[in-house]
Amino acid sequence: MAGSRKQRAAIVGIGQTKHMSTRGDVSIAGLIREAALRALEDAEMTWADIDAVVIGKAPDFFEGVMMPELFLADALGCAGKPMLRVHTAGSVGGSTSIVAASLVQAGIHERVLTVAFEKQSESEAMWALSMPMPFAPPTHAGAGGYFAPHIRSYMRRSGAPDHIGVLVALKDRLNALKNPYAHLHEEDVTFEKIADSVMLWDPIRYSETCPSSDGACAMVITNEAGASRGSLPPAWIHGAAMRSEPTMFAGRDVVSPRGSRECAADVFSQAGIVARRREIDVVEMYVPFSWYEPMWLESLGFADEGKGWTMVEDGSTQMDGDLPVNPSGGVLSTNPIGASGMLRFAEAAMQVRGQAGEHQIDGARTALGHAYGGGAQFFAMWVVGADKPA
């Protein structure tokens, strides 16, 4: 529609659960309700204020519950309201946030609750991701088995030294100590402990992989009228983009997929960001295997091709560096798969609202939330800011 424009939208409420390997004290419904209630409390709203609910999770195959949104409708106060389920594999938490935001930006709803979750203690993700393929040898070994060869390609192409992956894991685990909601709190973590951990999918070590977590995340997204209601400042959405591409085609760059590069170009263009590294204050990036930090730094345009690893080595991505990445501890410290993308988006918003507590980056005003999924083929990103977009 020529002449029409998106309405401004902002995140005004954020909640997450305490993430653990087993949240045996709650059902899936109890888990998502815990996150949703915290988001409502943060937004100073009640269920009655919510117009619609958008929920996301990774494949139903994980918990073995088909269409869980159906039985979760009442736990999320959806009676009499629209409810929508989103699924884009590991990026789903990000794309769910974007779908929720788009309902506000389009002027369809004023206040939308969005929730994402995974209860890995009740599921078997390794098995669900390693189904025997018909008429093929059983070589496939989970997500690590899929991504390890691509990581090896990155190491070869960039000439990055072997310890870069260890440095990323160490940074994220130390950051997690400042995040009370993070799953892993490894007080005694050291470089040596990570470097000496067992090689699972060479070149990926055990301690360079994400944990299996139970957890949920929720956000309340409103239009401009709702953004000034609460006591905390809102996080304004300056840009949001998604891209997808086929898992396999000849000439596909699996280290820096075209979908990733084009998604980044789109989201930064929407946000009016030109000098990406200088203008972005903090990044919450989807890094389930440590080597993906330098890989995405390049793909997202924060580093030149082949140079992302130098930002890890010189400390640029640490909390006191010029581009802190995953001050929350990231996916490497907390991985309720379906919620992991939304946690990145929510943590980015927490930073620009100044509510990140001990892992707050001082003066953060513009942040990138990032998620990817499938065979690195689904991408979701948003840029949020403390300032109202023009």
Added chain:
Amino acid sequence: MSDLLLPPSLEGVEMVRSVRTPAHLDYSYTPGRAMSRFLTGLAEKKIRGQRCPSCGKVYVPPRGACPTDGVPTEEEVELPHTGTITTFCIVNVSFYGQGMEIPYVSALVLLDDSDIPLMHLVQEVPYDQVRTGMRVEAVWVSDDELKPTLESIKWFRPNGEPDRDASTMRGNA
């Protein structure tokens, strides 16, 4: 839960917090024309790909259409049984239902004259000597064991040719 009123027979009995309910799924697989040609070829010790009439890329296994150009790939190409390792990982994880002896090398093998790598095993070489660029050849099961499955190729092994320069394999690695 502490105020729950239990009958005397259940007092002091540990509460059930979860139950395991294993699920099992059976699939009927319809491979389609292109994949059927590929699979029946394997039963005859042939590796059949298909070339895109638009970009000229050779897909193996063929999928009947080019994912880039969206056109049917009708020209069949019989491929050599040799190729190059574009990248790989050494798997040290075993898990339920998989049954491979660890460690094993899972490699992406770009068959000669094709444009997309296949994932397969590499054996008959110590796992720590496998490298990107290594030239390999298919090792087939015995003729009486040949079936319409990629498992008719047991694995790939080094064929002794000099390595290919990995930097020329960009895009497939």
